[in-house]
Amino acid sequence: MEQSTYHKPVMTAEVGEYLINNPSGIIIDCTLGGGGHSAYLLERYPxxxxxxxxxxxxxxxxxxxxxxxxANRVQIIRENFKNIAAVCSALNIRAVNGILADLGVSSRQLDDIERGFGFLSPRLDMRMDKRLGADAEHIVNTMGETELANLFYTLGGEFFSRPIARAIVRARERRRITSGQELAETVQKVKYRKGKIHPATKVFQALRIAVNTELDNLTNLLNDAPALLASGGRMVILSYHSLEDRIVKNNFRSLAHEGIYRLLTKKVVPPSENEISENPRSRSAKLRAVEKNVSL
Known part of the structure; x- marks a missing residue:
């Protein structure tokens, strides 16, 4: 399969194994990106x-x-997956055989410093969809100190959230923080590097989640999925941090307990050691999968 340089898809073989039980069906790739997962599936299942x-x-x-x-087997739509039900309705599709969502940030978004996701970015944006209103710069420069601290702790798990928030407020009193580099340097003044992980990693994660309302979007997708899946249809989610994985795990287990789903993965499925070696960004991926019960 040809690989796009846009983003290297994660766990393609495992996605195919858990997602496809109707090779002639319709699936929704909710996080299309550069098309890596879809290309693998379309090539494997003609x-x-x-x-x-x-x-x-x-x-x-x-x-x-x-x-x-x-082109004759794929339809591409610019839309947030939180609106998956509206997309299906607009296409007059009542049920699909599979739903895939890879919740990771694409390599292109991380590596393109103009997108404003990184520690060296000259901008502080982080919007995956440019149609969104408030960007990360707006949050960093307008949110109160307590709110910032709560944001960093709740969405980033940052234990230095209060001193970091205090440092940001003091820094922006002197001048507006407008770049990822400025924000990263501000964080580093109160939290020092230990090991390979950048001190600002959790702060940047929290801001990205907030800007893109990622957890709310995921919840909407999970709530809509049962009605959209055909009997025997499957759903596969790739998550990358504990907040996402906890939401997915609880939803899948709850609906399995209600008899709506059958768990295909009792525990998370990680990437292989070989894949991690070839693509280090895959190391935190966690795959979970369910199948809608045939009787429903």
């Missing part, structure tokens, strides 16, 4: 149809180019 969703305009353009050879 009768499969894919609806690809992504809120990032750059991603949908890249995916259209990478999936051009499958």
């Amino acid at each position: 009768s499969l149809r894919v609806i690809g969703i992504d809120a990032d305009e750059e991603a949908t353009g890249e995916a259209a180019r990478n999936l051009e050879r499958f």
Whole structure:
């Protein structure tokens, strides 16, 4: 399979194994990105149809180019997956055979410093969808000290949240914080590096989650999925941090207890050691999968 340089898809073989039980069905790739997962599935299953969703305009353009050879079997829509039900309704699709969501940030978003996700970025944006209003710069420069501390602790698990928030407020009193580099340097003044992980990692994670309302979007997707899946349809989620994984785990277990789902993964499935070696960014991936009970 040709690999796009846009983003290297994670755990493609495992995704195919757990997602596809109807090779002639319709699946929704809720996080299309550059089309890596979809390309793998379309190539492996010649009768499969894919609806690809992504809120990032750059991603949908890249995916259209990478999936051009499958044009008669793929439909690409720029939309947030929180609106998956509306997408299906607009396409007059009552049920699908699979739903895939890879909740990670794409390599392109991280590596393109103009997108404002990174520690060296000249901007402080972090919006996956440019149509969104408030960006990370707005939050950093307008939110109160207590609110910032709570944000960093709740969404980032940052135990230095209070001194970091205090340092940010003091720094912005002198001048507005407008770049990822400025924010990272401000954090480093009160939290020193230990090991390989950058001191500002959890702060940047919290801001990205807040800007893109990621946890609310995930909850909407999980709530809508049972009604959209056909009997025997499957859902696969790849998550990358404990907040996401906890939401997915609790939803899957709760609906399995109610008899709606059958758990295909009793525990998370991690990437192989070989994949981690080839793609270090895959190391934190956690795959969970369910199947909608046939009787429903």
